[in-house]
Amino acid sequence: MRTLKRNLLAVPILVWIGLLVGVPMIFVVVLSFLSRDNLGNIIYQFTLDNYRRVVDPIYLRVFWNSLLLALLTALITLVVGYPVAYITANLSPTRRALSLGLIMLPFWISSLLRTYGWMILLGNAGLINNVLMALKLIDKPLPMMYKFGTSLVGTAYMLMPFMIVAVFNSVDKLDRSLLEASYDLGASRWKTFFQITIPLTLPGIAGGFTLVFIPALGLYFVSDLLGGGNTVFLGNLIHTMATRGRNRPLAAAFSLGMIALALLVLSLYWKVSKDKTGEGLFQ
Amino acid sequence: MKEKTNRLGTFYLSLFFVILYLPVLSVILYSFNASSSTAQWTGWTLDWYRQLFSDRVIAQSFRVSIVVAVLTSLLSAVLGTFTAVVSQWVTARMKTAIQGMMILPLIVPEVALGVSLLFFFNALGLPFGTLTLVLSHSLFCVPYVYIMVRLRLQEIDKSIIESALDLGASTLQMVRTIILPLVAPSILTAALLCLAMSLDDVIISTYMSGPRSTTLPVHIFSMMRVGVTPKVNALCTLILMGTFFIIGLSQLVTKNRRFAK
Numbered sequence: 001m002r003t004l005k006r007n008l009l010a011v012p013i014l015v016w017i018g019l020l021v022g023v024p025m026i027f028v029v030v031l032s033f034l035s036r037d038n039l040g041n042i043i044y045q046f047t048l049d050n051y052r053r054v055v056d057p058i059y060l061r062v063f064w065n066s067l068l069l070a071l072l073t074a075l076i077t078l079v080v081g082y083p084v085a086y087i088t089a090n091l092s093p094t095r096r097a098l099s100l101g102l103i104m105l106p107f108w109i110s111s112l113l114r115t116y117g118w119m120i121l122l123g124n125a126g127l128i129n130n131v132l133m134a135l136k137l138i139d140k141p142l143p144m145m146y147k148f149g150t151s152l153v154g155t156a157y158m159l160m161p162f163m164i165v166a167v168f169n170s171v172d173k174l175d176r177s178l179l180e181a182s183y184d185l186g187a188s189r190w191k192t193f194f195q196i197t198i199p200l201t202l203p204g205i206a207g208g209f210t211l212v213f214i215p216a217l218g219l220y221f222v223s224d225l226l227g228g229g230n231t232v233f234l235g236n237l238i239h240t241m242a243t244r245g246r247n248r249p250l251a252a253a254f255s256l257g258m259i260a261l262a263l264l265v266l267s268l269y270w271k272v273s274k275d276k277t278g279e280g281l282f283q
Numbered sequence: 284m285k286e287k288t289n290r291l292g293t294f295y296l297s298l299f300f301v302i303l304y305l306p307v308l309s310v311i312l313y314s315f316n317a318s319s320s321t322a323q324w325t326g327w328t329l330d331w332y333r334q335l336f337s338d339r340v341i342a343q344s345f346r347v348s349i350v351v352a353v354l355t356s357l358l359s360a361v362l363g364t365f366t367a368v369v370s371q372w373v374t375a376r377m378k379t380a381i382q383g384m385m386i387l388p389l390i391v392p393e394v395a396l397g398v399s400l401l402f403f404f405n406a407l408g409l410p411f412g413t414l415t416l417v418l419s420h421s422l423f424c425v426p427y428v429y430i431m432v433r434l435r436l437q438e439i440d441k442s443i444i445e446s447a448l449d450l451g452a453s454t455l456q457m458v459r460t461i462i463l464p465l466v467a468p469s470i471l472t473a474a475l476l477c478l479a480m481s482l483d484d485v486i487i488s489t490y491m492s493g494p495r496s497t498t499l500p501v502h503i504f505s506m507m508r509v510g511v512t513p514k515v516n517a518l519c520t521l522i523l524m525g526t527f528f529i530i531g532l533s534q535l536v537t538k539n540r541r542f543a544k
Contacts, residue, residue: 006372006373007373007374009372010373010380013366013369014380016362021391021399024396024402027402028395028399084296084299090292108527109523110482110483110500110519110522110523111485112500112507112519113310116306117309117310118306119511120306120313120511120516121306123511125320125321125511126321157306214390214392218393219486221486224508225504225507235394238394239489242490243490248402251398252402255395255399262390262392266390281390
């Protein structure tokens with residue numbers, strides 16, 4: 001009886017999440033099986049058409065684009081961010097605090113500003129082209145905007161701090177005596193790094209990968225501003241279908257496809273890190 | 284050997300930070316450029332800032348954003364702290380359930396979350412505007428408050444709580460006089476983070492804005508789609524200064540409190 005009473009306290013929280021996440025998700029599932037008329041009004045008639053279109057080769061291409069963008073983003077942030085986290089963890093206390101502060105500061109800076117910064121750097125009349133032309137290294141501007149690579153750079157830049165913080169937390173917990181034991185037993189620095197450090201920081205890598213991969217699927221404003229819509233990603237497609245495209249059932253079906261991709265990555269994370277609730281991701 | 288790797292490490296770190304902050308610094312720099320194109324630097328000016336202050340659309344969306352951000356962080360601070368405190372009392376199974384539910388809004392991609400809320404509020408016939416914006420923003424803010432407060436709660440010595448209860452304090456009294464003061468700094472930091480996240484959100488806000496309640500980021504996004512203009516630079520720079528001012532202020536508050544002890 002007493003435990004029941006204590007659990008009653010959790011009711012407001014359950015209601016809140018249920019109303020704002022649970023019920024809307026049921027709406028999405030139901031909507032994905034409905035049709036619409038030419039004006040975009042929903043017709044309450046069961047259909048599998050939306051799912052047929054999701055697996056249509058043209059739209060599968062969109063899934064592939066998003067998957068590629070998210071995977072490459074995670075890979076780039078890992079390769080660039082791992083050394084940053086590793087070096088920072090080994091700095092003296094003052095410099096370490098400074099470095100951590102500089103890593104976390106972008107969390108407070110508007111994501112639109114950070115995307116816009118790349119438009120200024122990479123544009124045809126942008127800073128990089130200006131400098132290269134002034135140095136007479138090139139005589140006409142290098143076209144760097146509105147490509148797949150531009151979206152990739154912007155997305156990776158946006159999500160870099162998540163990867164670094166995740167890796168840093170696990171590098172910081174690393175037992176240094178294990179590394180010394182490895183050196184004492186004659187292993188080289190590289191061998192120690194790949195056989196001791198990497199396996200021991202795997203939970204951090206998995207966490208960072210998840211934290212970067214999932215948002216990378218949906219950051220449509222970055223690919224819109226930097227990619228110029230030349231490559232269509234899932235986020236852009238869902239956004240267009242839900243708003244101007246007036247095809248909500250299709251947007252619903254694609255949203256579920258996106259959630260399925262996110263869950264797939266999350267289940268991999270659960271396997272690797274054995275973090276049951278996934279709460280470890282956000283600490 | 285060690286010396287060499289240290290120097291290489293410092294070099295790598297410095298290079299990384301230069302690239303990390305280069306885009307931000309160039310936005311600030313070009314907000315003072317007299318020319319309207321980034322192609323050339325024609326001298327310093329404050330004209331773009333002047334233009335901002337006479338733009339009524341920007342002023343209107345700024346007001347919407349501030350109201351939404353303040354209400355969101357208040358609501359999230361209360362709900363998040365409540366959840367964190369309650370999760371200390373419930374059964375282990377319920378605690379796992381709460382943990383799982385708290386990360387739910389963070390793992391569903393934001394576009395999918397925004398679209399689902401759009402369908403839902405639309406079906407309910409709720410007017411899009413401040414209410415829908417605050418409700419949807421609290422969704423990704425509450426989990427952060429919950430996590431930050433819970434981390435602080437774990438550090439609290441359990442014996443203090445027990446002795447308070449032994450000495451006859453009711454649970455409510457104990458929460459008010461012992462737990463809340465101890466977690467207050469965490470709540471403050473989390474609330475500021477909520478403020479920043481709400482002020483910065485583009486994706487969910489796009490779906491939740493009403494005809495006369497566009498938030499500032501949604502408006503800035505539509506300005507940016509047109510291309511690079513110094514006015515956008517000036518606006519972004521001002522927002523950045525505002526954010527840093529708030530962070531600085533909060534640092535000052537928490538530091539002073541520490542000294543007061």
